[in-house]
Amino acid sequence: MLDATGLELIAQELRESEGEQAVIETTFFRGRGTVEIEPARLRSVLERLREKGYAFLASVHGVDHHPHEPRLGVHYELLDMGRVDRITVKVRVPTDAPEVESVTPDIGAEEPGGPQRGWPTADHQEREIYDMFGVVFRGHPDLRRILMPEDYEGHPQRRDFPVGGEPVAFTFNEREALGPM
Amino acid sequence: MLGAHGPAAPDALRVRTLNAHQLLRGSDMEGANQPAHLQGTELDRYVQERVLTTTLDKTVAWARSNSFFPLAFGLACCAMEQFHAAGSRMDIARFGFEAFRASPRQADLIILAGRVSIKMAPIIRRLYDQMLEPKWAISMGACCSSMGVFNNYALVPADKFLPIDVHVPGCPPRPESLMHGILKLRKMVQDDPDLGWRDRYDARGTEEVIGSDVKGAQNAPSTAVNVGLEGDTAGA
Numbered sequence: 001m002l003d004a005t006g007l008e009l010i011a012q013e014l015r016e017s018e019g020e021q022a023v024i025e026t027t028f029f030r031g032r033g034t035v036e037i038e039p040a041r042l043r044s045v046l047e048r049l050r051e052k053g054y055a056f057l058a059s060v061h062g063v064d065h066h067p068h069e070p071r072l073g074v075h076y077e078l079l080d081m082g083r084v085d086r087i088t089v090k091v092r093v094p095t096d097a098p099e100v101e102s103v104t105p106d107i108g109a110e111e112p113g114g115p116q117r118g119w120p121t122a123d124h125q126e127r128e129i130y131d132m133f134g135v136v137f138r139g140h141p142d143l144r145r146i147l148m149p150e151d152y153e154g155h156p157q158r159r160d161f162p163v164g165g166e167p168v169a170f171t172f173n174e175r176e177a178l179g180p181m
Numbered sequence: 182m183l184g185a186h187g188p189a190a191p192d193a194l195r196v197r198t199l200n201a202h203q204l205l206r207g208s209d210m211e212g213a214n215q216p217a218h219l220q221g222t223e224l225d226r227y228v229q230e231r232v233l234t235t236t237l238d239k240t241v242a243w244a245r246s247n248s249f250f251p252l253a254f255g256l257a258c259c260a261m262e263q264f265h266a267a268g269s270r271m272d273i274a275r276f277g278f279e280a281f282r283a284s285p286r287q288a289d290l291i292i293l294a295g296r297v298s299i300k301m302a303p304i305i306r307r308l309y310d311q312m313l314e315p316k317w318a319i320s321m322g323a324c325c326s327s328m329g330v331f332n333n334y335a336l337v338p339a340d341k342f343l344p345i346d347v348h349v350p351g352c353p354p355r356p357e358s359l360m361h362g363i364l365k366l367r368k369m370v371q372d373d374p375d376l377g378w379r380d381r382y383d384a385r386g387t388e389e390v391i392g393s394d395v396k397g398a399q400n401a402p403s404t405a406v407n408v409g410l411e412g413d414t415a416g417a
Contacts, residue, residue: 148335156334163331163333163334164334165336166341168327168332169327
């Protein structure tokens with residue numbers, strides 16, 4: 001299992017291969033290691049971890065750190081199926097430029113960073129994060145809303161989005177809830 | 182009951198009793214007690230014991246209310262309870278409601294069992310419009326009545342887009358509750374078969390109609406969805 005020392009070793013390896021600025025922060029909390037990285041280095045970091053055995057992208061999450069900046073986060077939960085070992089990769093982007101490179105598509109040999117296999121499982125999850133948090137995944141093959149109606153405005157899981165809903169008309173507040181009848 | 186109509190003309194009453202007499206005669210001719218020999222109050226009593234009269238409306242309402250055909254349709258956890266209402270323990274078949282229909286064309290009761298998202302609402306409305314009249318709607322559970330714990334951006338209460346006849350509270354309601362709701366609806370249908378929802382909800386012209394009727398009325402100002410037209414198989 002990954003421990004705090006192992007996490008630091010991985011972070012050090014990433015710094016050596018991706019540059020000193022690539023790793024922003026490491027956190028080890030309740031047996032789970034998290035490494036926060038620079039968004040521009042996302043794909044190569046994931047590829048490096050895949051080579052180390054973390055070959056299964058278990059899930060992708062969106063996070064809103066409101067009111068802290070940079071506000072929006074995307075978490076990639078990687079799993080090493082052989083050793084049953086997990087690591088979380090985290091990127092954070094500001095709301096005025098909420099762009100993260102999509103990890104879904106393959107990168108061809110002629111493109112920068114290629115050739116590299118994609119993570120097809122991220123397809124729908126990136127669409128959901130786009131839908132709910134408004135993070136734009138650059139290079140995603142089909143970035144559309146997945147849960148909300150296509151003409152919906154706003155990204156409802158952002159923490160400054162109004163909860164919405166309807167005033168419930170019980171007998172005692174029927175008049176206020178339904179308005180003049 | 183025959184014979185109980187007080188102010189009716191004596192002649193008319195006599196004609197009706199004689200008709201009833203004729204009606205019963207065939208089977209009773211061979212019996213020992215031949216009603217042909219009965220007269221006056223005895224004949225009246227004899228007829229009262231054997232003939233029931235009512236209005237056609239009441240008979241139709243009685244028949245309808247005892248054989249709802251619910252649409253086989255569930256949205257969330259309430260649907261599990263809905264299945265149980267049809268299962269052997271509650272067994273709404275006892276009341277004649279067990280024939281869940283897979284097509285809205287064959288159903289006359291829609292049970293909204295679960296939460297209705299704003300994306301699902303137009304689809305449900307379309308299913309409802311495809312059902313043949315007379316039709317009824319039950320909103321089952323907190324979510325589609327008052328949106329319950331999901332009172333947020335994603336849901337819409339059923340009353341906003343459907344004329345709901347009965348709300349069944351609960352989260353989710355037990356099968357007994359749903360059964361009670363259906364029986365309430367049965368009572369409503371028996372008491373007042375024409376619930377008049379189209380007038381109440383100002384919904385004239387939203388009927389979905391099939392085939393030749395539509396082609397002649399294409400220019401009519403109607404919001405009906407023309408499912409019978411060429412290339413549109415959604416309602417088939």
